[in-house]
Every structure is written in structure tokens, then in C-alpha cells.
Amino acid sequence: MSYSEQEIRDLRRIAATLRGNLIEMIPPGKVGHLGGSSSIMDVVAALYFRHMKVFADPKDARRDRCVFSKGHAVLAQYAAFAELGYVTREDLHRVKTLDGTLQGHPDMDHTPGIEAVTGSLGQGLSVSLGMALGLRLDGDDARVFCVIGDGELDEGQIWEAAMAAAAYGADNLVAIVDSNKVQATDATEKVLPVGRLKQKWEAFGWNAVEIDGHDFAQILDALDAAKACKGRPTAIIADTVKGKGFDFAEGKAAYHNAAMNEEEYARAVELVKKMKEEA
Numbered sequence: 567m568s569y570s571e572q573e574i575r576d577l578r579r580i581a582a583t584l585r586g587n588l589i590e591m592i593p594p595g596k597v598g599h600l601g602g603s604s605s606i607m608d609v610v611a612a613l614y615f616r617h618m619k620v621f622a623d624p625k626d627a628r629r630d631r632c633v634f635s636k637g638h639a640v641l642a643q644y645a646a647f648a649e650l651g652y653v654t655r656e657d658l659h660r661v662k663t664l665d666g667t668l669q670g671h672p673d674m675d676h677t678p679g680i681e682a683v684t685g686s687l688g689q690g691l692s693v694s695l696g697m698a699l700g701l702r703l704d705g706d707d708a709r710v711f712c713v714i715g716d717g718e719l720d721e722g723q724i725w726e727a728a729m730a731a732a733a734y735g736a737d738n739l740v741a742i743v744d745s746n747k748v749q750a751t752d753a754t755e756k757v758l759p760v761g762r763l764k765q766k767w768e769a770f771g772w773n774a775v776e777i778d779g780h781d782f783a784q785i786l787d788a789l790d791a792a793k794a795c796k797g798r799p800t801a802i803i804a805d806t807v808k809g810k811g812f813d814f815a816e817g818k819a820a821y822h823n824a825a826m827n828e829e830e831y832a833r834a835v836e837l838v839k840k841m842k843e844e845a
């Protein structure tokens with residue numbers, strides 16, 4: 567399917583709004599996962615505001631599911647939930663407080679729209695596979711999208727789930743690897759090189775597609791290709807930039823989970839304003 571300039575512009579505008587919501591949650595001095603939330607934000611915009619079946623009621627049985635296996639980046643989902651009306655702006659401002667609706671990692675009991683408790687890296691693909699197989703057993707055509715970090719691929723359980731998903735022919739499951747090349751403390755290549763990801767997923771029996779994770783046309787085409795692929799699951803390897811959109815943070819492990827200072831925050835606000843104007 568090809569998408570019009572207008573459709574792409576609309577998504578760019580939504581992504582700018584979501585990045586605005588992201589920084590609104592983490593004002594100066596408040597620690598948050600800026601880097602890994604902004605690297606996946608364009609994919610989040612394409613998923614929730616174009617590709618997935620999403621409803622006003624986050625529990626609507628017809629919905630597609632999105633599981634953030636890289637649960638620390640859940641602020642990206644919260645940014646989308648605010649626009650979908652699942653949470654309020656007040657909720658955003660109270661993120662990561664004990665009595666708040668929005669915890670630092672995904673909590674399905676307290677946050678509408680969250681499908682699974684994650685945060686201990688490596689588990690989300692197994693959970694997503696379980697959901698996908700359950701839906702298939704029920705004859706339900708809903709699909710499951712699982713967002714995984716490239717550093718998270720160091721976890722062996724991911725590969726166990728990958729092997730099982732291919733063996734079960736779970737074509738209603740899509741893994742999206744946020745390949746931002748940086749993990750919590752250093753470059754992924756330095757901590758534990760993950761190798762050639764497309765070939766690796768293919769060797770595990772998956773359909774695999776590599777895209778620029780900040781190019782909406784490529785994101786949407788890959789999601790459509792995943793939907794069209796029958797008999798095996800699809801892995802979308804999204805080449806992204808950690809901290810995307812916030813120049814002082816881009817590509818830096820220091821902003822994996824950090825607090826912005828006043829000056830950085832002012833710059834972030836200015837950058838979001840520019841993104842919105844240019845969208």
C-alpha cells in the first residue's frame with residue numbers, strides 16, 4: 567500500500583506531539599528514559615495512529631495488542647495513551663509516583679492500554695507469543711506487536727521465543743527491534759555485539775525486514791508486509807537513533823535514563839516546537 571504525503575505529514579505531526587508529551591512527563595530534574603522512548607516514538611506513532619486496530623475502549627476485544635518488551639521505554643506508550651484518551655494530562659504529570667496511574671515500567675493492572683507487565687528485559691516476546699497463539703486458538707484475527715531493544719537481544723529468552731514463534735507459524739506476531747545501537751551504559755556493539763540482525767532472525771525462521779525507523783513510509787510498508795506474510799512471524803529491524811529529536815541526547819548512553827537540566831529542557835521544548843512547525 568502506498569501512503570500519501572498528507573498521511574505521512576499527519577504522522578510526523580503526531581510524532582512531534584508525542585515527543586512533546588514525552589518531555590512533559592520528565593521536566594528538569596526528573597529522571598526518565600528519554601533515549602529509548604524517543605528512538606521508538608515514530609514506530610509508536612505509526613502503530614497506534616495508523617496501523618493497529620485501536621479503539622476508544624482500551625480493553626475492546628477487537629484490539630491489536632502492543633507489548634513493550636523493552637518496558638523501560640513505556641513513556642513512549644504513555645505519550646500515545648494521552649492522545650488516545652486512555653490517560654489524562656494530570657496522569658502524565660504524575661508519572662513514576664507511587665500512587666500514580668503511570669509507573670516507571672508497564673503495569674497492566676493500573677494503566678489502561680498496557681497489555682503486559684514488563685521491565686525485566688527478555689520476557690516480552692514470550693508473553694507476546696502466548697497472546698498470539700491464544701488469539702489464533704480463539705479464531706480471533708487480532709495481531710500482536712512486540713517492541714524489543716537491541717541491547718535486550720542479549721537476553722537468551724528472546725531467542726527461545728523466536729525459535730518457538732517460527733515453529734508455531736505465528737504469523738499474527740510482529741517483533742519490532744528498536745535498533746538504536748546504544749544500551750544503558752555503552753554501545754550495543756561494545757557490550758555484546760548482536761551481529762547481522764536480519765540474517766539472524768531469518769535463521770530463526772522469521773520473515774525479516776530492515777527499515778529506517780524514522781521514515782514513516784518505510785515503517786508503514788514494513789507493517790503492511792508483516793501483515794501480508796503468512797505462515798511465519800515477521801521481525802522488523804528498525805534502524806533508529808537513541809534520543810531521536812533531541813540533539814543534545816542523540817546517540818548518547820548518558821541519556822538512557824537521565825534527568826535533563828534547565829538548559830537541556832528549554833532546548834527540548836524548542837526542538838519539539840520546531841518539529842511541530844515543520845511537520
Ligand SMILES: Cc1ncc(C[n+]2csc(CCOP(=O)(O)OP(=O)(O)O)c2C)c(N)n1
Pocket residue numbers: 601602603605636638639685686687688714715716717718719744746748749750754808822
Ligand atoms: C533482565 C534485566 N537486566 C537488566 C535490566 C536493566 N536495564 C534496563 S534498560 C537496559 C538496557 C537496554 O538496552 P536496549 O534494549 O538497547 O534499550 P534501549 O536502548 O532501546 O532503551 C538495561 C540493562 C533490566 N531492566 N532487566
